[in-house]
Amino acid sequence: MPLRVDMCMFVSGVLLCSFSGVLSGFSSVTDQQHTVSLSGKWSLSNSNGSLSLPAEVPGCVHSALQQQGFIQDPYFRFNDVSYRWIAFDNWTYTTTFNLCVFCINRSKQKVLLVFDGVDTVASIQLNGVSVGKTDNMFRRYDLSVRDLLTDGDNVLKVSFSSPVLYASERRKAHSAYRVPPECPPDVQKGECHVNFIRKEQSSFSWDWGPSFPTMGLWKGVRLEAFDVLQLIQVSSVPLYSTVSQWRVQVQLLVDAVQTTNGQITLSIPELDSEQTVQTKFLSGKTKNSFTLHINTSSQVKQWWPNGHGDQPFYQLTENNSGEGFKVYFRTVELVQEPVVGSPGLSFYFRINGKPIFLKGSNWIPAHSFQDQVSPAVNLLQSAVDANMNALRVWGGGVYEQDLFYSICDEMGIMVWQDFMFACAMYPTEDDFIQTVREEVSQQVQRLKSHPSVIIWSGNNENEAALATDWFSIPVSQRPLYRKDYVTLYVNNVRAIVREEDESRPFLVSSPTNGAESEQEGWVAANPYDPLYGDTHFYSYFLDCWDWRTFPRTRFASEYGFQSWPSFSTLQPVSIKADWSYNSSFSSHRQHHENGNQQMLLQAALHFNLPNATDPLKRFTDTLYITQVTQAQCVKTQTEFYRRSQSEIIEGKGRTMGALYWQLNDIWQAPSWSSIEFGGKWKMLHYFAQSFFAAVLPVAFEDDDALLIYAISDLSHDLKLRVSAYSWADLDPVCTLKSDLLLVPGGSAAAIFKQPVAALLAGCGRCTRLTCLLTFHLEDSSGQQGPTNHHFLSSPKDAQGLQKPNITDATGYTVTLHSASVAPFVWLDVGNVPGRFSSNGFLMVSRNMTVGFEAWRPTSVAELSRSLTVTSLADVY
Structure with missing residues (x-):
C-alpha cells in the first residue's frame, strides 16, 4: 500500500502538503491505517437530565436544541438574551459504537480517538474510563484508546462544562493581578472573562454580534488504527534561491509504533523534477524532513x-x-525599508517580486454556530466580484475551515491570517501557554499549505491596547503587562511560527509599526503611527466626505462605518412592533455604543433625514439612508487610500493596502459589513465593485481646485472625460477631456486639475448647488473602468434635485426610465437571494438596463411582485 497524499501546494515558492493515510510501500510496512468516522447521530443531555435529545456531530448544543424544537431561532428578536441559560448549564454528548460493525481489528498495535475540534472545556470517557480533557477549541486532540476498546458496544461520552463559568473560575484563580477587560460593554449584552478561555472570542459578544457561548463537537470525531505508523501531516518550507532555483523542504509529521525504515519518491513530471529519499521514522511522534529540487531549466x-x-x-x-x-508556486515578501522623502519605513507586500496593492476587507465568523455555516463560496465569490484580492481573517473569531482557504487559493484571494487573540490582555500561566503553543503549531501546519495565506499576525489590536492604555493600567504595573505580552506573542507564538514556517512574514499585532515596534521592544509608543506598519482608524463624528479627516497611512487594515441591513433581512427575526428605528428591537440589536445615533448624525451632514408619516416607510427609508451614508463614506476613504499609493506628502503616503471593516455579518443587525447576513449585498458592496476596480478615476478638492487621479493596477495609456450635469436635466451641460497619460501599473497619477470656479464658469449654466460631475477613463479601445462622480455640494443643498419618476420593467432584466438625475438608485427584490449587475448608482441617463442574477430558482412573476426601486429624493 503506497503513501497516500491528500493535498500538496506551493506557498511562497515552497511545496506545502497535507498527507493522510499510512506510509506503506516500505519494506517494513505491511498494513494500512484504518479510519472510522464517529460523526453523525449522538445523544445530548443537560446536567440534571431534564433535557435529553438527539444531536448531530459536528454540531453544537444550540443547534441541537433548535433542531429538536426545544428553542426557537436563537436570532429571533431578543432570544440571544432569553437563551443565556444554555451556556450556563453543563451538557453531555454520548454515542455507542460497535467495533464489529465497523470492522476494526482491535489487534492493531495503536488505536487513536481523534477529535478535530472540541468547543471547548470537556472531559472524555470511553467505557466509563477517563481518557482525556480538552480546553482549547482550536486544537486537535489525539487520545490513545486501544486497551479500552471492546469487541462489542463501546460507549463514548464527552461532558462539557459551561464556558462562561469556566472562564469566571479561571479569572478567580488568577488572583495576582487582573487581566483586562473584565467584561464587555453593557451595550453588547455579553459574558465576562472570555480572554481566559481558548475559544472563539466573539462568542461571548462583540460590537457587531450576539453572545452565544457555544458548546459541542464542532468538528469531526474518528478512530484511527494502525500497526506500524501513520502519517499525520506533510508540509514543507520552500526556499527560492538567489540563483533562481526552487528548493522544497518537505516535512513529514509521523506517529510510529516502532522505528521504521522507508523510501519516498516524489516528482513533478511537468517540471522534470524527482526526488527519492531514504528515511528512518523513529518511535513516537517525529518530524522528518527532505528536499525536492526543481529543475533549474524549468519555467515555473x-x-x-x-x-x-x-x-x-x-x-x-x-x-x-x-x-x-x-501544487502551487509563489513568493511573498513584506517590504519595510526606508522611503525617500519620509522618516519612516515602507509597508507593502511583494508577490512574485511585484508590489501589490491589497484591495479587500475583513472577515468575521459567518455564523454564531459553526455547524450552520454554509460553504463560504458565495461570500468569497462576492469578494472577487467586487474586485477584491485580499481578506483579513480577524483574530477574534475562528481559524476558518479548510474549504475557505482552498477557495481563496482557487480565486486568488490573499489571506492576512490573525491568530485568535483580540482586544484584550491574556494570562501567561504555564498551562495557558502550553495549550496556545499546541494550537499555534497545529494551525500553522494545517494552513501553511495554502498559497493564499500571505502573512501571520499574532493578535488584533493588543499592542495598541497596551500602548494607548485602553484598560487604565497604573504606570507602575505596565512593565508586568508588557512582559506578559512579549512572553505570549513573541517568545511563544512568533517563535513557533518562525520554526514551522519561515516562508511567510509574521507581525506580532495589527495595527503595529512592524519593524519599528520591534525596535521599541515590541510595543511601540504609537502603534497607529502612519509612517510605519498598518493602521486601524475609525471616526464617526468628523465629516466622512472630507478626505482630510483620514490618516495618510502606509497600509489601512481596518476602517469603516456602520449601516443597517435591508428590511427583508430583518423581517424574519422581528415583528411589526419592532419596525421602527427607535424600537426596543432596534436598540437591542445595536451593540456599538450610540451607533444608531452616530449613523443619523453622519447622514444628516449631507442628506435630509427621512420623515414619512407612515411608520413602516419611515423605517425602511432610514435603513436605506444609513446604507447610502455608509457606501459614500467608505468610498471616499478607500479612494483616498488608493490615490495615495504613489505620493509622499509631509512624509506620509505610499499607501499600499485598503481592507475595510468588514465583509460579512454574523446575524441580522446593524454593523460595518458590506454583505448582510444571508449574503445580500449592501449598497457598500456594489460601491466596492467600482472603488476596487483595476482602473479607476478619483476626484477630490484641495484649495478650491478639483483634482482627478487615474489609478491603475496594470499599465495603461489613459485619458479622462468629465461631464457636468444639472440636477434637473439629463443632458450634460458641458464635457471636458484630458490628454493621453501613461499610468504605470500599481500607481496613481494626477490627470486633471482645475479651479472649481473656473470649471463652473466654463460650463456656463453651472453652480455648485445646481450641478454635479461624472467622469471616466478611456484608452484607444473605449471606456476603461467605472464611471465615477463628484458632488459639488451636499445633496441636501442641491438645487433642482427632484423625484425622478423612475418607471421599470420587471423580470430578470430591469429597464429603468427617468426624467431627471437620480442619485443612489436602489433596486430591491425582497427575500429573493441574488444580486444585480449594478445597484446604488447615480443615474444620469434617460434609460438604463440592469440584470439580476438569482441564487435560487425564481420566476419573472416572483421578481415582479418583489421589485422596488428607490432613489434619494424618494425618501424625502
Whole structure:
C-alpha cells in the first residue's frame, strides 16, 4: 500500500502538503491505517437530565436544541438574551459504537480517538474510563484508546462544562493581578472573562454580534488504527534561491509504533523534477524532513492574486501510487525599508517580486454556530466580484475551515491570517501557554499549505491596547503587562511560527509599526503611527466626505462605518412592533455604543433625514439612508487610500493596502459589513465593485481646485472625460477631456486639475448647488473602468434635485426610465437571494438596463411582485 497524499501546494515558492493515510510501500510496512468516522447521530443531555435529545456531530448544543424544537431561532428578536441559560448549564454528548460493525481489528498495535475540534472545556470517557480533557477549541486532540476498546458496544461520552463559568473560575484563580477587560460593554449584552478561555472570542459578544457561548463537537470525531505508523501531516518550507532555483523542504509529521525504515519518491513530471529519499521514522511522534529540487531549466508558472494573473498549479506525483495532486508556486515578501522623502519605513507586500496593492476587507465568523455555516463560496465569490484580492481573517473569531482557504487559493484571494487573540490582555500561566503553543503549531501546519495565506499576525489590536492604555493600567504595573505580552506573542507564538514556517512574514499585532515596534521592544509608543506598519482608524463624528479627516497611512487594515441591513433581512427575526428605528428591537440589536445615533448624525451632514408619516416607510427609508451614508463614506476613504499609493506628502503616503471593516455579518443587525447576513449585498458592496476596480478615476478638492487621479493596477495609456450635469436635466451641460497619460501599473497619477470656479464658469449654466460631475477613463479601445462622480455640494443643498419618476420593467432584466438625475438608485427584490449587475448608482441617463442574477430558482412573476426601486429624493 503506497503513501497516500491528500493535498500538496506551493506557498511562497515552497511545496506545502497535507498527507493522510499510512506510509506503506516500505519494506517494513505491511498494513494500512484504518479510519472510522464517529460523526453523525449522538445523544445530548443537560446536567440534571431534564433535557435529553438527539444531536448531530459536528454540531453544537444550540443547534441541537433548535433542531429538536426545544428553542426557537436563537436570532429571533431578543432570544440571544432569553437563551443565556444554555451556556450556563453543563451538557453531555454520548454515542455507542460497535467495533464489529465497523470492522476494526482491535489487534492493531495503536488505536487513536481523534477529535478535530472540541468547543471547548470537556472531559472524555470511553467505557466509563477517563481518557482525556480538552480546553482549547482550536486544537486537535489525539487520545490513545486501544486497551479500552471492546469487541462489542463501546460507549463514548464527552461532558462539557459551561464556558462562561469556566472562564469566571479561571479569572478567580488568577488572583495576582487582573487581566483586562473584565467584561464587555453593557451595550453588547455579553459574558465576562472570555480572554481566559481558548475559544472563539466573539462568542461571548462583540460590537457587531450576539453572545452565544457555544458548546459541542464542532468538528469531526474518528478512530484511527494502525500497526506500524501513520502519517499525520506533510508540509514543507520552500526556499527560492538567489540563483533562481526552487528548493522544497518537505516535512513529514509521523506517529510510529516502532522505528521504521522507508523510501519516498516524489516528482513533478511537468517540471522534470524527482526526488527519492531514504528515511528512518523513529518511535513516537517525529518530524522528518527532505528536499525536492526543481529543475533549474524549468519555467515555473506562478500563482497570482486576483487581477494580477492566473492561479496555475502542477501535479505532484508519488511514484508508488501514481496519484497526482495540486501544487502551487509563489513568493511573498513584506517590504519595510526606508522611503525617500519620509522618516519612516515602507509597508507593502511583494508577490512574485511585484508590489501589490491589497484591495479587500475583513472577515468575521459567518455564523454564531459553526455547524450552520454554509460553504463560504458565495461570500468569497462576492469578494472577487467586487474586485477584491485580499481578506483579513480577524483574530477574534475562528481559524476558518479548510474549504475557505482552498477557495481563496482557487480565486486568488490573499489571506492576512490573525491568530485568535483580540482586544484584550491574556494570562501567561504555564498551562495557558502550553495549550496556545499546541494550537499555534497545529494551525500553522494545517494552513501553511495554502498559497493564499500571505502573512501571520499574532493578535488584533493588543499592542495598541497596551500602548494607548485602553484598560487604565497604573504606570507602575505596565512593565508586568508588557512582559506578559512579549512572553505570549513573541517568545511563544512568533517563535513557533518562525520554526514551522519561515516562508511567510509574521507581525506580532495589527495595527503595529512592524519593524519599528520591534525596535521599541515590541510595543511601540504609537502603534497607529502612519509612517510605519498598518493602521486601524475609525471616526464617526468628523465629516466622512472630507478626505482630510483620514490618516495618510502606509497600509489601512481596518476602517469603516456602520449601516443597517435591508428590511427583508430583518423581517424574519422581528415583528411589526419592532419596525421602527427607535424600537426596543432596534436598540437591542445595536451593540456599538450610540451607533444608531452616530449613523443619523453622519447622514444628516449631507442628506435630509427621512420623515414619512407612515411608520413602516419611515423605517425602511432610514435603513436605506444609513446604507447610502455608509457606501459614500467608505468610498471616499478607500479612494483616498488608493490615490495615495504613489505620493509622499509631509512624509506620509505610499499607501499600499485598503481592507475595510468588514465583509460579512454574523446575524441580522446593524454593523460595518458590506454583505448582510444571508449574503445580500449592501449598497457598500456594489460601491466596492467600482472603488476596487483595476482602473479607476478619483476626484477630490484641495484649495478650491478639483483634482482627478487615474489609478491603475496594470499599465495603461489613459485619458479622462468629465461631464457636468444639472440636477434637473439629463443632458450634460458641458464635457471636458484630458490628454493621453501613461499610468504605470500599481500607481496613481494626477490627470486633471482645475479651479472649481473656473470649471463652473466654463460650463456656463453651472453652480455648485445646481450641478454635479461624472467622469471616466478611456484608452484607444473605449471606456476603461467605472464611471465615477463628484458632488459639488451636499445633496441636501442641491438645487433642482427632484423625484425622478423612475418607471421599470420587471423580470430578470430591469429597464429603468427617468426624467431627471437620480442619485443612489436602489433596486430591491425582497427575500429573493441574488444580486444585480449594478445597484446604488447615480443615474444620469434617460434609460438604463440592469440584470439580476438569482441564487435560487425564481420566476419573472416572483421578481415582479418583489421589485422596488428607490432613489434619494424618494425618501424625502
